[in-house]
Amino acid sequence: MARILVVDDSRTTRKILRKMLENRGHEVVDEAANGEEAVAKYKEIKPDLTTLDITMPVLDGIGALKQIIDFDSNAKVIMVTAAGQKHKVMEAMKANAAEFITKPLLEEEVMERIDRVLQKAND
Amino acid sequence: MFEQHFANYLMEKQKISETQYVLVQEQQKISRVKLGLIAVAEKLISNEQAEELNLLQKSTDRRFGDLAIEKGYLTPEQVDFMLEKQGNPYLQLMQILTENNVFSVDELEELLNDYIVDNGFQAKDLEVLKNGDLDSIIALFIKTDNSLVNDYLALAVRNVIRFINSRPLVNKVQVVKEYSAGNLSYQRLTGDNELLLGFASNDNELLEIASAFAKEDFNQLDEDSFDSVCEFINCINGLFATELSHNDVILEIMPPAFGPNQKLSGPEGVFIVPMSLNGKQVDLIAVVNGQVDQ
Numbered sequence: 343m344a345r346i347l348v349v350d351d352s353r354t355t356r357k358i359l360r361k362m363l364e365n366r367g368h369e370v371v372d373e374a375a376n377g378e379e380a381v382a383k384y385k386e387i388k389p390d391l392t393t394l395d396i397t398m399p400v401l402d403g404i405g406a407l408k409q410i411i412d413f414d415s416n417a418k419v420i421m422v423t424a425a426g427q428k429h430k431v432m433e434a435m436k437a438n439a440a441e442f443i444t445k446p447l448l449e450e451e452v453m454e455r456i457d458r459v460l461q462k463a464n465d
Numbered sequence: 466m467f468e469q470h471f472a473n474y475l476m477e478k479q480k481i482s483e484t485q486y487v488l489v490q491e492q493q494k495i496s497r498v499k500l501g502l503i504a505v506a507e508k509l510i511s512n513e514q515a516e517e518l519n520l521l522q523k524s525t526d527r528r529f530g531d532l533a534i535e536k537g538y539l540t541p542e543q544v545d546f547m548l549e550k551q552g553n554p555y556l557q558l559m560q561i562l563t564e565n566n567v568f569s570v571d572e573l574e575e576l577l578n579d580y581i582v583d584n585g586f587q588a589k590d591l592e593v594l595k596n597g598d599l600d601s602i603i604a605l606f607i608k609t610d611n612s613l614v615n616d617y618l619a620l621a622v623r624n625v626i627r628f629i630n631s632r633p634l635v636n637k638v639q640v641v642k643e644y645s646a647g648n649l650s651y652q653r654l655t656g657d658n659e660l661l662l663g664f665a666s667n668d669n670e671l672l673e674i675a676s677a678f679a680k681e682d683f684n685q686l687d688e689d690s691f692d693s694v695c696e697f698i699n700c701i702n703g704l705f706a707t708e709l710s711h712n713d714v715i716l717e718i719m720p721p722a723f724g725p726n727q728k729l730s731g732p733e734g735v736f737i738v739p740m741s742l743n744g745k746q747v748d749l750i751a752v753v754n755g756q757v758d759q
């Protein structure tokens with residue numbers, strides 16, 4: 343079981359992700375609706391894992407990822423986004439995202455990738 | 466897609482009544498069986514394999530038959546056999562109408578020719594409408610002078626069928642100078658192209674999309690339900706931008722927006738695909754270099 347911070351400007355997607363994660367026994371410790379909120383909450387909560395959308399107002403997910411990794415170089419951040427453009431994937435990987443999942447979300451895929459990242463963290 | 470459109474044409478021309486079409490649809494439901502079910506019933510694959518394929522299908526925008534062949538569960542011949550069993554919905558419509566003596570085969574042929582002319586299709590389109598795959602049929606409905614817009618709207622229609630309603634009544638694309646939306650959800654793509662994709666309705670018909678996408682029963686257009694429509698658009702834009710990025714076209718996806726009483730315009734006009742989802746009228750909209758005003 344992991345403590346997870348869910349970041350997405352869409353409340354629909356936050357709800358879907360929360361349901362998927364809680365179904366597997368994880369705890370969604372908090373939610374954020376933009377990058378700035380995400381960075382602030384990350385620093386406050388220090389979650390085991392963060393799911394991070396890219397297209398968001400105020401500060402996008404790539405900007406938030408960089409600030410989170412700056413603060414905690416071991417942060418486990420999984421991008422969960424519709425923005426699967428080549429340059430987005432490369433930017434996120436360069437900034438040390440642990441995984442990149444594209445929407446529309448599929449429960450099996452999401453959970454498999456999250457388990458993989460958590461597994462790696464425990465090895 | 467063609468079958469719904471043709472049936473709607475018959476109703477508009479008062480060749481069949483709404484009640485008759487409801488009865489036809491009831492009969493179609495009985496005769497329309499999922500490929501997975503047919504394959505299991507024919508003992509071609511196991512239940513587990515069918516479930517696995519159904520899951521894969523949801524995640525990959527691919528057809529059941531193609532996936533089954535790729536996995537080695539079915540041969541192309543077996544898939545053809547199943548498709549024949551399942552029946553083409555247009556042929557089913559024809560069969561039910563003629564079997565119930567609503568029309569003779571000759572009368573139907575004549576109505577079909579009227580349909581082609583009245584809807585601006587060409588004679589050669591008929592074969593595609595009757596027997597073509599979904600992509601080819603969509604391409605006949607979404608035909609504008611702008612090929613990027615054609616691809617954009619076609620992708621959106623495919624995703625409506627995939628996530629919102631498997632049997633929408635989709636009309637041919639129209640271009641208007643200006644468009645006024647009672648309620649609108651939209652999102653812009655910016656970069657190598659300036660595009661906008663949206664869904665609009667006069668009243669609260671957008672709820673049909675909101676509820677289906679979030680798998681939740683919304684009953685008013687508020688922040689929650691608008692958000693669901695916006696996130697559906699975001700997914701379509703993501704798929705489109707991702708696809709184009711493989712051809713080195715760079716697009717950024719902007720945060721979506723929504724609201725009542727919006728006006729849309731653009732130098733090429735506003736592209737509209739009117740559709741009916743469970744009887745609810747919704748417009749799919751694309752604009753190039755578009756402007757949104759209150």
Ligand SMILES: [Mg+2]
Pocket residue numbers: 350351352395396397398699
């Ligand atoms: Mg977003």
